[in-house]
Amino acid sequence: MPAVLAAVALSAAAQDQPAGQKTLKGAYEDYFPIGVSVGPRNLSGDESELILRQFAGLTAENVMKMGPIHPEEDRFNWEPADRIADFARGHGLKLRGHTLCWHNQTPGWLFVDEKGEEVPKAVLLARLKAHINAVAGRYKGRVYAWDVVNEVIDDNPEKFYRESPWYRICGEEFIAKAFEYAHEADPDALLFYNDYNAVDPEKRDKIHEMLKKLLDAGVPVHGMGIQGHWSVFEPNDANLRAAIEKYASLGLQVQITELDISIYPAEDQRRDPVPGENQTFTQELEQKQMEQYDMIFRVFRDYRKVITGVTFWNISDRRSWLDNFPVRGRKNYPLLFDKDLQPKKAFWKVVNFNRP
Numbered sequence: 001m002p003a004v005l006a007a008v009a010l011s012a013a014a015q016d017q018p019a020g021q022k023t024l025k026g027a028y029e030d031y032f033p034i035g036v037s038v039g040p041r042n043l044s045g046d047e048s049e050l051i052l053r054q055f056a057g058l059t060a061e062n063v064m065k066m067g068p069i070h071p072e073e074d075r076f077n078w079e080p081a082d083r084i085a086d087f088a089r090g091h092g093l094k095l096r097g098h099t100l101c102w103h104n105q106t107p108g109w110l111f112v113d114e115k116g117e118e119v120p121k122a123v124l125l126a127r128l129k130a131h132i133n134a135v136a137g138r139y140k141g142r143v144y145a146w147d148v149v150n151e152v153i154d155d156n157p158e159k160f161y162r163e164s165p166w167y168r169i170c171g172e173e174f175i176a177k178a179f180e181y182a183h184e185a186d187p188d189a190l191l192f193y194n195d196y197n198a199v200d201p202e203k204r205d206k207i208h209e210m211l212k213k214l215l216d217a218g219v220p221v222h223g224m225g226i227q228g229h230w231s232v233f234e235p236n237d238a239n240l241r242a243a244i245e246k247y248a249s250l251g252l253q254v255q256i257t258e259l260d261i262s263i264y265p266a267e268d269q270r271r272d273p274v275p276g277e278n279q280t281f282t283q284e285l286e287q288k289q290m291e292q293y294d295m296i297f298r299v300f301r302d303y304r305k306v307i308t309g310v311t312f313w314n315i316s317d318r319r320s321w322l323d324n325f326p327v328r329g330r331k332n333y334p335l336l337f338d339k340d341l342q343p344k345k346a347f348w349k350v351v352n353f354n355r356p
């Protein structure tokens with residue numbers, strides 16, 4: 001069957017799925033692949049069954065980050081990342097790589113020499129090149145898109161770039177270099193800049209300015225990763241649309257790379273719980289979460305021409321990075337499946353929509 005007809009037949013099949021059996025990947029197969037972040041421990045048992053039923057792609061939650069995968073200058077820890085890459089290949093799932101250059105979860109050796117003194121720019125850039133060459137080179141042909149540079153823009157409106165060791169030692173040049181090294185290591189991979197609060201108008205405009213500068217200089221950047229660590233209180237529809245449009249206006253594709261909808265207001269500083277503050281997933285919050293998921297997926301569908309992927313950050317409310325963060329001991333319920341891996345109300349809103 002010609003590809004076009006096959007696509008029509010598939011989409012009819014997706015539409016015909018009985019409401020109670022709809023899946024994320026089935027409902028969205030004509031829109032964009034929906035993926036999920038995982039660790040090796042998620043690749044067996046009931047979680048792996050859920051992954052295979054619901055999701056079209058994977059991102060390594062931690063094991064491809066610089067620290068975990070490159071703990072010593074001359075030693076790589078490939079095994080956990082290989083398990084994810086093998087699982088993806090074995091089951092025909094798309095694989096995103098995350099992340100080649102970040103200021104967090106970096107290995108201890110990276111910024112210092114054997115005496116413990118900070119290395120000069122030339123050494124740090126050479127290390128970055130060697131790292132990217134090894135990691136992007138190993139997963140060449142398997143990782144279709146890399147988050148190359150993560151979170152270099154400051155949240156503070158008074159500042160532009162984040163004051164990280166990367167920036168202190170190299171200035172802004174490391175950003176362009178990371179993309180160039182990644183492109184050399186795997187010329188076919190799609191290369192993303194990835195950040196949080198990327199829908200917030202002030203930070204959005206700074207990210208846009210940086211991306212424009214990179215693109216004007218001919219740096220190989222292909223996409224903007226909007227992380228999507230949101231809450232039932234933000235973002236709003238208008239800011240979400242404006243951000244997608246602004247990034248797409250640069251000719252970039254857009255992916256939502258780390259989606260979860262916290263039931264609590266946004267905060268990012270670790271703290272202890274305040275006595276009496278709500279820690280319950282009330283019916284009202286369940287309703288709000290459903291409405292928020294409904295709104296953002298409606299927007300994503302409207303921008304299907306520029307959105308080329310949506311990835312959830314963690315599988316279910318059984319475990320999320322938002323448990324204990326930022327409030328110690330506080331449980332969160334940010335995903336579409338509950339702790340028993342059953343679809344939540346928000347799930348049904350996301351998969352049951354009217355096609356245009």
Ligand code: GLA
Nearest residue numbers: 061098150196227229258321
């Ligand atoms: C950022 C990173 C992710 C992850 C989350 C928290 O968004 O990009 O890799 O560490 O923080 O889990």
